[in-house]
Amino acid sequence: MSNTEGCVKCGSRRFYVIEKASVPHYEFSNSVKPFAIAAAYVEVGKPGFFGAKSERLSVGVEVQVCAKCRHIEFYASDLDVLKMFAESGEASVREVKR
Numbered sequence: 001m002s003n004t005e006g007c008v009k010c011g012s013r014r015f016y017v018i019e020k021a022s023v024p025h026y027e028f029s030n031s032v033k034p035f036a037i038a039a040a041y042v043e044v045g046k047p048g049f050f051g052a053k054s055e056r057l058s059v060g061v062e063v064q065v066c067a068k069c070r071h072i073e074f075y076a077s078d079l080d081v082l083k084m085f086a087e088s089g090e091a092s093v094r095e096v097k098r
């Protein structure tokens with residue numbers, strides 16, 4: 001299913017789109033957390049006086065749900081971050097060619 005095609009299972013063209021998937025927070029009942037498929041605390045930019053600057057990066061998920069048959073498809077939110085994880089070996093990400 002892409003943005004121009006219908007559902008691969010039933011052909012319906014109606015979908016529910018969740019641009020940033022989230023999950024209930026396991027500790028706080030009134031809170032939700034972003035759902036990520038990969039995340040790491042990595043060094044970014046050039047090291048400064050206090051050393052390297054680190055930042056938490058993650059790859060979220062866009063979800064599309066067929067409004068007729070409930071078929072679900074997932075799309076990674078940020079291929080650039082996924083590529084960087086694969087190149088640096090972070091977050092158990094690796095690229096394979098099939």
Ligand SMILES: [Zn+2]
Nearest residue numbers: 007010066069
């Ligand atoms: Zn469907």
